[in-house]
Amino acid sequence: MIRPEKRVCMSVKKWLQCFIGGIFYLYCSSCSAPKNITYFQDMPDTARYRMVAMAAFNTPVIQPDDxxxxxxxxxxxxxxxxxxxxxxxxxxxxxxxxxxxxxxxxxxxxxxxxxxxxxxxxxxxxxxxxxxxxxxxxxxxxxxxxxxxxxxxxxxxANFKITVLGEVTRPASYVMPNEKITLLDAIGAAGDLTIYGRRENILLIRDNNGNKEFIRFNLNDSKIFSSPYFYLRQGDVVYVEPNKSKVVSTDVAQVRRISIMATVLTLLIVVASRVKF
Structure with missing residues (x-):
């Protein structure tokens, strides 16, 4: 027959093991790489040729302060x-x-x-x-x-400026070399998205006669080539949102606390396993 003290010790050990496992799972899931990192996923791997309708290019016009x-x-x-x-x-x-x-x-x-x-x-x-x-x-x-x-x-x-912010390698404002600039040109100038950037939710912010336009792009879909906003205008801002993995990984204090707690609880389990009641 198991003594009550022994039963309590086993319950504590089991609870600690479950708690450690939960923390380890949370830590690993927070550091997992995003799944949607491939551009134009609707293009079949076996396709050697596919034509996509391109958006019309409207030549930009000059404005004050240009x-x-x-x-x-x-x-x-x-x-x-x-x-x-x-x-x-x-x-x-x-x-x-x-x-x-x-x-x-x-x-x-x-x-x-x-x-x-x-x-x-x-x-x-x-x-x-x-x-x-x-x-x-x-x-x-x-x-x-x-x-x-x-x-x-x-x-x-001389000032065809595009600003790229968020999860890119080099967020900054860029003076582009010509007038026919696409969304992909701007992202390429900024060094491409990082592994933490949301490819399916790129935000374009544009001034239009004193009003702000907000347009979303999905880089996983080749339909962006047909978007009337695919060609950028001077002054456009491109923002790349961070994904959930980035949000969690940037919480350094939380990761540090989890690591300390995991270490302490591991020691408690070792100590508890060696204690004889």
Whole structure:
């Protein structure tokens, strides 16, 4: 017959073992890797070719406070240097190029004023608001042709900035090299998602005539290529949410407490197993 003291000891040991097992399970589950880490999971592994309809690309238009790089080339080197001297003006920004790992820099170009004009040397004021860079290029070329023969004009955005935040390798604001930028380009510039990023719930935040638009993307689904928001605009913000594993793993104090409790309870089990009542 088992003595009451022995029965109590066995109950305590069994309870401690169950408690340790529960803590160990919780610890392991909190550190488990997310399952949905593969992009475009609806694409079959055996498919060698599949066509997906692409979203239409709308050329971005210039707005006040944009910065433009305008270069005018002529047959006269002195005139060319004079026409392009303001392109060396630096406007401070908190953005990086896609190849840079720093968080601040400068942008050279012409600032669009609140009324939508830029002022070019010799050319004067040019209205650029709500125009594409191609339209501004044609306008500047026409004005420059009044003074110079066969001028060559190039116009591009100098501050086509996209901000990528959240669970990416390098969250920052990035000045992109051209106007045709996709969601995947922005994520790639930021070094891709970390293992803790939610691929199925990417958030795009966009200014639209003074209002904020919020759009969700699922990188596990190839339908994103058909989304009208697949091509980004200057000023867009991309946010990658952390998954549950990240939320749990960042609670360092909780993990530390669990580890200490597990160690103490293990010692108690060892001690209890050696005690004779």
């Amino acid at each position: 910065i433009l790089q305008v270069s005018i080339q002529t047959l006269d080197p002195n005139a060319t240097a004079l026409l392009n001297q303001q392109n060396t003006a630096n406007w401070p920004v908190s953005a990086t190029s896609p190849s840079s790992s720093t968080g601040a820099g400068v942008i050279a170009g012409y600032l669009v004023d609140k009324e939508g004009y830029v002022i070019l040397p010799l050319i004067g004021k040019v209205m650029v608001k709500n125009k594409t860079t191609d339209q501004v290029r044609d306008t500047v070329r026409t004005k420059a042709a009044e003074f110079y023969k066969d001028p060559v004009v190039n116009v591009r955005f």
